[in-house]
Amino acid sequence: MSDTVQDSFVTIKSGKLAGQTADGVTAFLGIPYAAPPFGKNRMRPPRPVEPWHGTRDATQYGPTVPKDEYPPVYQPLFPEVVFDGEHCLNLNVWTPDPNATGLPVFVWIHGGSFMNGSGSIGEYDGSAFARDRIVCVTINYRLSADGFLYLGDGLSNLGLLDQIAALQWVRDNIVAFGGDPAQVTVGGESAGAMSVTTLMSMPLADGLFQRAILQSGAGAYSLTPDQGRLVAGHLAEALGVPATREAIADVPIGQLAKTAADLVTKVQTNPDPGKWGSLALTMLPFAPAIDGDVLPAAPLETFAKGHNRDIPVLVGSTRDEARLFLIAAGTIDLVDEATLTAGAGAYGLSPEAVAQYRKNRPVASPGDILAAVATDWHFRIPALRVAEARGDGAPTWVYRFDYPEPADNYGLGACHGAEIPYVFDTTGLPEIRPRIGESPSAAVVGATHGAWVAFISGGDPGWSRYDLTRRVTGLITDEVTEAADPDGDERVLWDGIR
Structure with missing residues (x-):
């Protein structure tokens, strides 16, 4: 039975907030961290939020940024929410105790191809992290052309500047929620992980976080x-x-x-x-642009020079990332040998390399093999390139999320986005069952959420660091198993390609 909902109050730099406490978690929702990006602020860098008088209600999610819908094939798999209003540059905070001190902080940057998503989606509810003594923050940032239009006019990467503004808000205000601004982990998935990788390479973001989590997105998609x-x-x-x-x-x-x-x-x-x-x-026409100012260089180039090398990083992908796109579109069974060869060739793989993938999957269809190839090109190899660029000795941990099997969730398997509700312990939400299946595993929640909690709290998820000799990877199912260079015979096929 749920505890009685109680009002809770905190005071931050811009004013007093009223949130709610239930089940041992206090939530403050829809807190503006920057001024509305409309009128004179339209397509301009974020401006400070105006302080308010009295007590601001923070019991409901705030407005979402302007965006269009996902393509129809993805709408059942990634439920969206839309809340109207101008104060769309807002964030949400879940804390176990606003009166605590020194709690670690997890700031989540949502994905959605830099076109969709928000920090207010149900599966990003931070209550489970709060119950584990972590202050969890989810943010909105400008998307699409409003956030990532590049014109070469000296104004660019506004979505990244929004993320920096949110992190600055955390630095300046998180103590009021029990958090420690010197123990901030920033994490994200897909475009959110690409954002985190980019932030790690940006001097403007230096010092705003001490750890980073990159889920199914790395630094390979910056625009020139x-x-x-x-x-x-x-x-x-x-x-x-x-x-x-x-x-x-x-x-x-x-x-x-x-x-x-x-x-x-x-x-x-x-x-x-x-x-x-x-x-x-890449199929990402709106993304961070290397402008020489906000983003001075491609992230991998910056990492290779040692920038932020001492920041602990947890980076990885899911086993079956690209099955999402082929299954959702209904095209996986339409892939024949000619399509497989042409598709792999577009990624730079030779027929001999495709034969290696086929050898490792003797009963797989051409569509299944193309999904494995596309998974590596778009997600697994870019993640490994981040670990490699940081070099031996850097505190880097690599994971691969290996749950569920395709038969258990409508052919999707451990697809793109499958791990998110396991990270947040929100697998009970009925709206995400089309993506994760009808029987999510509590043991997988324990292994996944537990590894994230360990990393956010102590900087080590619980398995061996990655190095260029053993290439140890944590394989996550109902437990975490260490594997040395899993599918290494396929990994080497990409040397010199990406």
């Missing part, structure tokens, strides 16, 4: 200035306006979000290299 301008040109053409910040900002925000989403759909459904170049493979 030329790619950014290419995307901006196609977007302006679709809008029928000049490719300038002023002209694009004058477009009604709903129309801009819809047009940008349509552009992404075109990249993903008709990935023409003649039109999109290498974006035809």
Whole structure:
């Protein structure tokens, strides 16, 4: 039986907040960390939030940033929420005790291809972390063109600047919730993990966090200035306006979000290299751009120079990442040998390399093999490149999430996003069953959530560090098993490719 819900109050730099306590967890929701990004603030760096008088209600999630819907095939798998309002640059805090001191902090940056998502989605509820004596924070940040349009005009990566503003808010205010600003772990999945990787390489973010978790996303998808301008040109053409910040900002925000989403759909459904170049493979036309200022260089280049080498990092992927995309689209059984060869060739793999994948999966269909190849190109190898760039001796741990089997969740298996509810211990939510299946494992929750808690609290998830000799990886199912260089014969096939 739930405890009686009680009002709780804290005072932060911008004013007093009223939250609620239930079941030993106190939640403060919808707290603005920056001014509304509209009007004179539209497509500009985040501005400080204005202090308020009196007590601000923080018992409900705040507005979400403007965005369009996921493509229809993904909507049942990734439920979205939309809350209207201008104060969309907000965050949520769950704490075991606002009167505590020195608690570790976990700041979560959501994924969604830099186009979708929010910090208010049910599976990101931070209550389980709070019950384990961790202050959990989830954030919103600007998406799509509002957050990641690159025009070469000296203003770029606004979504990343939002994330920095949120981390600065945590530094300045988290003590009021019992948290320690010197024990902050920043983590994320997919575009959220790409964001974290990028933040690790940015001087502007130095000192704002002490540990990092990268789930199914690394630093391989930063846009070059030329790619950014290419995307901006196609977007302006679709809008029928000049490719300038002023002209694009004058477009009604709903129309801009819809047009940008349509552009992404075109990249993903008709990935023409003649039109999109290498974006035809990454399929992420809106992403952090290497602008020489906010993001001075590609993250891997920065890591190779030793930047933030001493920060403990937990990085990894799921075993069957790309099955999500092939199963959701209903195309996995349409892949024949010719399609497999052509698809792998686009990623740079030779027929001999494809034969190695086939040898390791003697009963797999061509679609299954293509899913394994795409999983490695998009997710596993980029994660390993982060570990490699940090070098031997750096506090880096690599994991692979290996649950469930495809037969247990409609063919998806340990697909992209399968691990998130196990990390947050929110597998009981009915809306995520289409992704994780009808019988989620409590033991897998214990192993996964427990490893994250251990890392956030003490900087070590519980298995051996990664080095370039043994390449130890923690394989996560109902327990964590150490494996030396799992699927190493396939890993080496990507040397010199990515």
